[in-house]
Amino acid sequence: MLVQVLRGERVGPAPVWFMRQAGRYLPEYRELRKKASSFLEFCYTPDLAVEATLQPMRRYAFDASIVFSDILVVPHALGQDTWFVEGEGPRLEPLSDPSGLSMKGFDAHLTPVYETISRLREALPPEKALLGFCGAPWTLATYMVAGKGGGEQFPARKAAARDPEAFQAIIDLLVEACSRHLVAQARAGADALQIFDSWASALDEDGFSRWSIQAIGEIVNKVRAETNVPIIGFPRGAGAGYSRFVAETGVDAVSLDWSVPMDFARELQQRVCVQGNLDPARLVAGGPQLDAAVDRICDGLGEGPFVFNLGHGISLETPPEHVTRVIRRVKERTAR
Template sequence: MSRFEPDAAILFSDILIVPYGLGMAVDFVEGRGPVLDAISDSSDIKRLKPEQYKARIEATYETVRLCRDKLSLDKALIGFAGSPWTVATYMIEGGASKNYAKVKSWAYRDDQSFNTLIKIVTRATIDHLSAQIDHGADAVKLFDSWAGVLSPSQFEKWVIKPTREIVDSINLKHPTVKIIGFPKGAGHQYIDYVNKTGVDAVAIDTSVNPSWAAKVLDKKVVIQGNMDPISLLVGGEPMLNQACSIISNMKERPHVFNLGHGVLPETPPENVEALAKFLRNLGEG
């Protein structure tokens, strides 16, 4: 924060904190990524322990409080969580997946029991975000990293509907807190996501043309994004040209400049510094 001086900080704890809180074993294996003791059918749902949820992840909220205390009052703290669909993919696949065959098959074959699982995850996500707000988060963001693998009808069921429930619940308890949604890979379904979920802002991924997004998405909703992380990695003129293009496309509507996905670990800090300085100079101009 002191080096790059952004307007906000986001506290990352892995999105799999929710399955862990629900009683699942979660491990991270080098070269493989997250590994969970997968839920394979409806009977396995009984293994989840929502009643133990808060006790298992209480330390996360103390970290939120400590971060808020360290930030100056003019810097926002953004809390976050994985969206129910994306979290459920890991719970059923047992980790990362190439085709999401297990989770999608279950959703098609027995949507009633799959909905039971989604409801449990949705409730836990509401509690998780609400606790972050109680401990100092000024806004929250929902990451639906695998929203783009769903058909339109499944997108409606497993992305839009749970997100709407989360938004309504957070708005009821924390009416001044803004909610950002990120249905990565949603393509034209970004339109329905914005129109139906009630989010205050939508993050768009790198594949989305910012000109299209600026024209078709509800003007009352803030757009966040969507520089290619590779552009930031490369730096220099390609990075600044893309930044200018995004800002130019968004000049007639509310916009938060951001990447279309996470910063790559090998990104030179000097590139981040140069981009931050460039954006500040634009803002001051």
Template sequence: MASADQTIRTPSEMAPGDKKFLHALKGGLQKTPPIWLMRQAGRYLPEYREVRATCDGFLDLCFTPEKACEVTLQPIRRYGFDAAILFSDILVIPWALDQGVRFVEGEGPKLDALTSEQDLAALSDPTKAGEKLAAVCETVSKLSASLPKETALIGFAGAPWTVATYMIEGGSSRDFTKVKHWAFAQPESFGRLIDMIVEATVSYLSAQIEAGAEAIQLFDSWAGALDAASFDRWVSAPNRAVAERLRAHHPTIPIIGFPRAAGMNLYSYIETAGVDAVSLDQMAPLELIRHTVQPKLPVQGNLDPLALLTGGAALDGAIDKIMENLSGGPFVFNLGHGVIKETPPEHVTRLVERVRGF
């Protein structure tokens, strides 16, 4: 696809009606890359906080299409990003499987943790996840009708390993003791849970695509918790299963994988996970990525969210370094993780202007 030396590349023509973001995911080159940010709709925006204050909890916001649509559109109006990502959460999949899920203010998500085979058996039919999450898909439909014609719409889900960590740990974890112990001690049982999550994820993402999503991102936020062999089994293989089944019914929809903190496992991931593009965290070394990953498939990333929080010369220098290394190949500018809630909105303005004026 691309040569190892990205500096010789020249922009390729977009077809009439192409969107910059989708063109990049097809391997297209542009004078300036498309840009969107993970968690671009969120607590750093005063207009988001106003809407959030009217909701009876976080899931109420996710499941109220008018409000979820509004907060998704807010950063598009303010910054003119090239893509909007559906406002929702990766933990709607456990909710659709009838696991208890709640969000505690100041603490984050809390789930009724799975501890046994009996708990697995009590989960509901994963093939019905898309139907149970109809309210989220209604948000997708509203967004599809409301976004500017040049703005792409991204649907998403948590990848199976990451969703499983929450379902077994009962929330976030520092060491993933419970989920890794289950995976090591009872791999067949753990595999059944992964298979259920794959099934539910395919049902849910298919419904998003049918409602108007034009690209999909799989968030494997805790991919970095696994050794190489476990990574292949519980990260790459389930990602591939989701991608292959989606592609069988929706062959033109690009799929972005985000195996956060994968480290060296990134290289096996891009070969085996079946994704069309890969999103990079801020630890990924830019020159190495340029020569080893970007020639194989488009990349997305990878500004440190703390550089965006800091602003000024630190932000400018970090932007320039990424652009110098990755803008010569198929590339989408993004963060290495989500926008931090304390980030001044004017720092995001500065980011967008500098990327587009580079």
């Protein structure tokens, strides 16, 4: 069902999945996480990653799962020191010279991710879609240059403005790496792929054109040359730039953050499948306001190709029962 919608069909009821639907808001995940000494070990251990991916599928009536992994496995596989600090997030050795990075050993390093996907495709019912993903080159580069997230990603913006050709070399390497990673996930069994440009909002107009749209468009072309699975693009916080993103990258679907106005979302839906865009804070809060927000999205977008999702990842604070409530309401509201 999800694949049909991503290809432009209207299906009722609308398919539902959530970004970060496998994670710390679930008590069973927190217990599972104790079995790995580090977050990267967790991602690279298929037994654990498979179980983490399946946990929300057992608990909820989601129509799709997304493989449990992380966008930063790509720079890690390229040879950049990467680790996670509990309660603080990712850390990388700040990148000053990309010549130390290499595609040599890249595929072998990420073999556990592809094994996880293959095992998941066997474990999931045929009607449940499985998504693979990667971070977009710009977003990955922001972490690689700064060594962490935050601060509106000023170090990467400064590096790109100061020496765009040197920064282009990083982006070019990431285009190749991300394309390879996505193709391998599709070959392992992923039914669809999502590209997360989580820091697109940090770019000015020219930067958005060069570092986000152009790079993701190249990835789309490379992946399409090898496989025909649908591709979702998520340039979070792109604002009016969503329109150009859809027109120029060639993605099959666009995931919207919660700031996108409904009228604008409907305009985009005339050209492409739209995914989104409930504010994760409303999911945490619950109550009548959550119901109203769900209804507004379903009523506004339910007549076209539409996947119900959040406007970004699910929050740690989310009560699990609120997820059940949203899925049930979406199915009722968008049933034909």
